[in-house]
Amino acid sequence: MRAETGVDEASLIRAAQQGDHEAFERLVRAHDADVLRLAMSFVGSPEDARDIYQEAFLRVWRNLRHFRFDSSFQSWLYRIVANLCLDMLRQRKTRRQAPAVTGNGQAGPELLDTVPEVRAETDPQRALFSREVQQRIRSALDGLTSRERLVFELRHFHGMRLKQIGEVLGASEEAAKNCLFRATQKMRLALGDFL
């Protein structure tokens, strides 16, 4: 319906590639809340999300001159962020620390046994936005694999099309579609008749 902003992002990128800090700052501000949302949701801790935020934008700054507009800037940025998030989760696993993504890797009713059952209320709007439903959705997200979760969040929380998700993953659109479909089925199974 609307263009995202009246500002030409390509011009900002070209200026930043020439070392223009102000242009880079504007690029950061256009994307950083989304970067932080993705990092926080993925790694859980705000402190780790801060580290990922900083490292991601420093990498962008250092490598911006190599950006050739083959994909969108957003896809390129998200790919950096996603790789950092996955690296951090892998490191945690290696160190046998408790992961922030606390799922057991399986979707199913056992994941949700501790959550009190609340049936849909008579007002569907109220039920839809209720805290219980939202908590339950976040719990169900924990049951996805890292890749499924990434794909699911890119679609639902960041509004990306399958083609762009494929760009972020470095995979085909078909692979992104299959992964998202699998994640959706798991989520619906985990949420059961709650919705």
Place this chain on the structure above:
Amino acid sequence: MNCASRTEQIWLYCHGELTPTEAEQLRQHLESCAECRAELERQRLFQRAVEAARPEPPPELVAACRRELAEALGRSRAPVDRWNRLGALFRLPQPGRLAWGKLAGALALLAVGFLGGRLSSGPDFSLLGRPEPSQVRVRYIEHAPSGELRLHIEQSRKRLIRGSLADEPVRSLLLEAARDPIDPAVRADALEILRQASDLPEVRAAFVEALERDPNPAIRLKALEGLKPYTDDPHSRQALSRALLSDDDTNVRAMAVELLAASPRPDVVEALQALLGRESDAYIRQRSARILQAMNASPGIF
């Protein structure tokens, strides 16, 4: 193709990922298949519930991250040799680049002059707090025949403004921030604060403007929050009707219909009737029909 195998197609349809031909074929099938229509509604409900659970990073965290990044960038190397920001020149002299070293020295002197002048001249309006260091960009360089260098610069200065919403200058800046063309977090923060002053017409106008023009659906939802106490106000109602008919985000339309339902009036009948003919979301259609029913209005246009 049986109905069980259409689940994936319905799912792709919900995500707008079918080709126009595939979408049209599915729509035709949906007209005659209650089972698939029910599946479509389930998928839409699921999608809306998930999207409503979208996490929002706290504004303080965003601000802290930006500060840390600015500091880290000062310690980092630039992607190319040319620096445009004076502060960076101070921190990162480029080794072996004598001309740039001289330029850095010249700019340093200029900056000290500017900064000194700014600091000594004091704030230029009463709410102004401590000025932050200037940022200077060299726009172009001239070599005078005498050998003199002439640097044409552009200066911007970050400043801290202190005050409350009751202060007109603060309010004006917040109204400007609500239209920030770059940063949705700034727009969201500004609208959130302005809700406390939504009795002022200019603030309500800012909410209406955000509802109608902001590209980000989360900001448009925030604008609707701001308009919530003013569902009796004719301008707000018109904006809600327009959002109901034209906004492409289901959550925005759902909230707009909720607000109109809170105070059903004849002035929205036409919009609701038009909506019933085109709305794809069952919940919104149902709410609209109920509002019309509450007003004893016909669901159709004759």
